[in-house]
Amino acid sequence: APPAASTPRPPRTDQLRGGRWWRERLKKARGSPQSSMLVGFALPLLGASGAVLAGTGAARLGPAIRADFPLLEQQVHDGVPLVYLDSAATSQKPAVVLEAMARHQERDNANVHRGAHALSVRSTDAYEAARDKVAAFVGAASRDEVVFTSGATEAINLVAQTWGRANLGEGDEVVLSVAEHHSNIVPWQLLAAERGVVLRYARLNATEQLDLPHLLTL
Secondary structure, rough: OOOOOOOOOOOOHHHHHHHHHHHHHHHHHHHOOOHHHHHHHHHHHEEOOOOOOOOOOHHHHEEEEEEEEHHHHHEOOOOOEEEOOOOOOOOOOOOHHHHHHHHHHHHHOOOOOOOHHHHHHHHHHHHHHHHHHHHHHHHOOOOOOOOOOOHHHHHHHHHHHHHHHHHOOOOOOEEOOOOOHHOOHHHHHHHHHHHOOOOEEOOEEEOOOEEEHHHOOO
16 A cells, blocks of 8 residues: 655744745745745745745734835825725835836836847846846746746736646646635636646635645645
8 A cells, every 4th residue: 555645744933934944845846836836825925035924923014014115104084094905906116116116217218138229238137137036036947937927917827828728637736725816716717627627725824824734735
């Protein structure tokens, strides 16, 4: 009889700190079908510095992140501080991103990969440097594995309708969470109906964060 499958051990707190646990899993899964699935879970949990955001107390995390977004420095509805919860539709940009965008528009704005003049060369270099940084962050083998899209909805549909159709079939499983936006549910439901793919859902814990031990059993 084949040996019983062992249940993966949940990560320890010290493993999660600094994002090390997720980066190790991404590195091990590089080049495998599991890698893109892990990226989907890991990126929302990792901050710009690579530190894990999930599990951090909101009282400590909230003010630190809020201060990075100039748009939130306003009051609405008779002096109530603005709280923005529509990031699935439009994500607000932190000051460092706004500054980089303004700097690009003021100094380097030109077509990427379409010209030989100085502005186009600088724009292309900056574009490819960004791909290098993202590749290093998610554990990709090279920048060629990084594709920029107009947003998460287009990216998810692109993965489902290209990679999914080419690699997934009857009985293969796609792991989501019960907290997904419908833009990360409908493409997989369509693929499941077309190809017989099985959808499985990681639940949330009592504090409405991703239940990592449960995720590892799926």
